[in-house]
Structure formats: structure tokens, C-alpha cells
Amino acid sequence: xxxxxxxxxxxxxxxxxxxxxxxxCGTHEAAIARTGLRSVLPKRLKIVMGPGCPVCITPQGExxxxxxxxxxxxxxxxxxxxxxxxxxIGSLESCGGDVRVVQGVHKAVEIAERTDKEVVFxxxxxxxxxxxxxxxxxxxxxxxxxxxxxxxxxxxxxxWLLQQGEAALHGFILPGHVxxxxxxxxxxxxxxxxxxxxxxxxxxxxxxLMLVEQVKEGTHRVDNAYPRxxxxxxxxxxxDLMYRVFEPSDVEWRGFxxxxxxxxxxxxxxxxxxxxKKFKLQFKHISKDTACICDRVLxxxxxxxxxxxxxKVCTPRTPVGPCMVSHEGACKIWHLYNIRHS
Amino acid sequence: xCIAIPAEVxxxxxxxxxxxxxxxxxxxxxxxxxxxxVGEFVLIHVGFAIQKMSREEGLETRSLFREVYxxxxxxxxxxx
Ligand code: SF4
Numbered sequence: 001x002x003x004x005x006x007x008x009x010x011x012x013x014x015x016x017x018x019x020x021x022x023x024x025c026g027t028h029e030a031a032i033a034r035t036g037l038r039s040v041l042p043k044r045l046k047i048v049m050g051p052g053c054p055v056c057i058t059p060q061g062e063x064x065x066x067x068x069x070x071x072x073x074x075x076x077x078x079x080x081x082x083x084x085x086x087x088x089i090g091s092l093e094s095c096g097g098d099v100r101v102v103q104g105v106h107k108a109v110e111i112a113e114r115t116d117k118e119v120v121f122x123x124x125x126x127x128x129x130x131x132x133x134x135x136x137x138x139x140x141x142x143x144x145x146x147x148x149x150x151x152x153x154x155x156x157x158x159x160w161l162l163q164q165g166e167a168a169l170h171g172f173i174l175p176g177h178v179x180x181x182x183x184x185x186x187x188x189x190x191x192x193x194x195x196x197x198x199x200x201x202x203x204x205x206x207x208x209l210m211l212v213e214q215v216k217e218g219t220h221r222v223d224n225a226y227p228r229x230x231x232x233x234x235x236x237x238x239x240d241l242m243y244r245v246f247e248p249s250d251v252e253w254r255g256f257x258x259x260x261x262x263x264x265x266x267x268x269x270x271x272x273x274x275x276x277k278k279f280k281l282q283f284k285h286i287s288k289d290t291a292c293i294c295d296r297v298l299x300x301x302x303x304x305x306x307x308x309x310x311x312k313v314c315t316p317r318t319p320v321g322p323c324m325v326s327h328e329g330a331c332k333i334w335h336l337y338n339i340r341h342s
Numbered sequence: 343x344c345i346a347i348p349a350e351v352x353x354x355x356x357x358x359x360x361x362x363x364x365x366x367x368x369x370x371x372x373x374x375x376x377x378x379x380v381g382e383f384v385l386i387h388v389g390f391a392i393q394k395m396s397r398e399e400g401l402e403t404r405s406l407f408r409e410v411y412x413x414x415x416x417x418x419x420x421x422x
């Protein structure tokens with residue numbers, strides 16, 4: 001790789017210990033895999049992907065709840081990425097119900113405006129996406145519209161990872177698009193080196209260099225290596241709308257236990273749009289019964305190639321776990337670029 | 343899901359609707375989350391403008407994102 005040669009050389013000079021940094025963003029993983037960036041890094045410097053794929057971290061119980069809604073005769077609208085995620089019995093794609101792929105929540109509202117049937121939007125996504133849903137709910141959608149809120153917030157998951165210590169992380173590359181909306185002020189409370197990085201190979205290398213510098217200085221702060229797109233405060237308007245409609249709640253993530261205040265549920269004023277209440281759904285905890293190791297991949301302690309099923313039984317056409325379904329899933333990305341080991 | 347692409351706002355309509363230009367495609371999007379004017383660049387995610395950005399940054403990152411996403415998706419990423 002010609003780009004970033006100087007930064008790469010600098011990294012080789014500086015890294016004198018084992019370091020593991022985590023990123024939390026499917027687009028970062030795709031950029032890293034595409035440029036073969038891991039192959040030019042010092043041997044002792046490792047980048048792992050964390051829980052950065054909203055579809056992947058949606059637990060099976062929530063997929064099952066969506067399938068339950070199909071059985072009740074609801075029209076389901078959601079993003080294409082969610083269709084093939086396996087539930088306990090089948091997926092949204094194979095369930096035979098009226099399931100429609102939409103560009104965003106506003107298109108799901110349009111479907112509801114044209115029918116008398118119940119329309120439920122399966123609302124996944126981090127802080128990048130939740131404000132779009134909030135904005136739509138503030139436009140007074142019709143009564144036959146509701147959402148199944150599967151939203152998740154990134155900082156509480158980071159906090160869990162840090163407290164738990166299983167992945168022995170030395171720093172984080174913060175999720176670019178989440179920070180575009182949220183800024184990075186929320187991350188300043190974490191006592192660990194962090195950097196906001198862009199998506200060019202050079203941007204990522206620069207981010208890594210800043211992390212290594214922090215480690216060697218023995219300090220921690222949030223460096224912004226992507227000031228062109230990310231500011232300290234982010235998009236305040238989007239944040240305000242999000243918290244006007246939603247409030248944090250305790251929820252489970254796939255691969256994680258219940259993480260306090262890491263989900264978003266609708267506030268009381270918007271309860272009529274809450275599909276979980278409207279249709280009296282319980283999210284059940286499902287223990288997995290396959291050899292899929294998505295849970296460990298999402299916690300950053302395993303990589304796709306560690307999975308016995310990777311590329312054999314499990315491929316994008318025959319996905320066993322969600323990480324092989326979503327475009328942002330580590331397994332799907334690795335498979336696309338034919339990666340065998342980092 | 344977290345995919346986002348820069349585009350230029352070329353028209354603002356009633357009801358927080360805008361028309362943006364992705365370079366090879368024009369599309370209606372929602373402007374509920376940003377206060378923008380025609381000619382400004384925004385980052386588009388699931389049919390909504392989620393943040394403003396400079397024209398320079400918009401043009402620079404657009405081609406990069408396009409490459410990354412089209413490989414991920416094998417179809418034009420803006421439909422996501
Ligand atoms: S390769 Fe398939 S089965 Fe293995 S962890 Fe990834 S999604 Fe799960």
C-alpha cells in the first residue's frame with residue numbers, strides 16, 4: 001500500500017508492546033478489509049471489530065417478536081439488511097408474510113397512510129438512525145402505524161466492554177457516523193484512549209497513530225482525527241428530537257447480557273406508536289443452539305475466521321448468524337474480501 | 343444501516359422535504375434534522391439528512407463511500 005506509508009513506518013517504530021484497538025462501525029471494517037490495512041500494521045498491533053453492526057446486535061428475541069407480528073397479520077416494513085437474519089423459526093424473508101423493504105421510516109409511514117391494515121416498522125439502528133424515527137413520529141403518523149423499537153446506544157456498550165475487560169482493549173476508534181450526529185462529548189468520560197477517525201486508509205492509520213501516542217504517553221482523551229465531518233457537539237437538533245421521543249432503557253444485545261440504559265423506548269406521550277405494547281409482545285431471551293460465534297465476534301474476542309462454519313456452512317447465501325447477513329457484519333465483510341485470518 | 347452518503351441540496355420543498363443530488367442521481371429526502379439552504383452539502387442516511395458538511399468534504403468522501411458501499415452491497419448504495 002502506497003498511501004499512508006509514512007504513517008505506517010511511524011507505527012512500526014512506535015509499537016513496542018501488544019496493543020488491541022476496537023472499532024465499532026461496519027463502514028470502518030469494510031474500509032479496513034478492502035484496503036488490506038491489517039496486513040501492513042505492526043504484528044503487535046491488532047484492530048478488532050466490536051458491536052458496530054446494528055442488525056447483528058439485535059437479539060434473536062426481537063427478531064422472533066417481528067415474526068410474531070407477521071403471524072398477527074401485520075404488514076412489516078424494515079431495512080433490507082434485516083430480512084434474512086435467522087429467528088428461532090425462519091426469517092422475515094422466508095416467513096410468507098407481507099414484509100416490505102423500505103428506505104427509511106418515512107416510507108413505512110406512507111404505507112400505513114394507504115392501508116387500513118396495521119403497519120409495523122422494525123426500527124433498528126444506533127444514534128445515527130434513531131433521530132430519523134423520532135422526526136417521523138413527530139409528524140403524527142396514522143393510528144395503524146407503530147414501531148418495534150430495537151434501537152441501541154453505543155456509549156453504554158463501550159462502558160460494559162471496558163468494565164468487563166474480557167477483550168483487553170487499549171483504545172477505541174469511535175463510530176464515525178454515530179459521532180457525526182452525537183458528537184464525541186459523551187465519550188470523554190471513558191478513561192481509555194479514543195479517537196474519531198475518518199474512512200480513508202490514511203484516516204484510519206492516522207487514528208491508530210494517535211491512539212498509540214496516547215498509550216505511550218500514558219494518558220487518555222478523545223482525539224478528533226476527522227474534524228471535517230465530526231464536531232464535539234454533533235447535530236444538536238437531531239439529538240433533541242431523539243430524546244423528545246425516546247428515553248433510555250435497559251436492554252439485551254446479541255452476545256451481551258442486559259446493558260443498563262443502552263436501549264431506546266418510546267416516551268409515554270408516544271405510547272400509541274409502541275408495537276410492543278400495542279400487540280402485547282414479550283422479548284424472550286433465546287439461548288443459541290448453533291456453532292455460530294457471532295456473540296464472541298461482536299464482543300471483539302473472536303474473528304470470523306475463528307468460526308468453524310465460516311465460508312463453509314455459513315455464507316452470505318446461507319447465513320447461519322446475523323454477522324453473515326448484514327452488509328455491516330464482520331463475517332459478511334470478511335467473506336466478501338476473502339479474508340482467512342487477520 | 344449506518345451507511346451514509348454526502349449529497350448537495352438542490353431544492354427545498356414544503357413539509358421538510360428536499361431534493362438532493364448524489365452526483366449521478368437526484369432523490370427526495372427528509373430535512374427534519376437539519377437547517378440547510380440550497381447549495382449546501384448534507385450527509386444522507388436512510389432517506390434523511392443527518393448532518394451538514396462542507397462541500398469539499400462532501401465531494402471528497404462521496405467517491406470513497408461509494409466504492410466501499412458498492413462493494414459491500416453490489417448495487418447503488420443510495421437505495422439503502
Ligand atoms: S461465520 Fe456465520 S456462523 Fe460463524 S460467526 Fe459468522 S455469522 Fe456466525
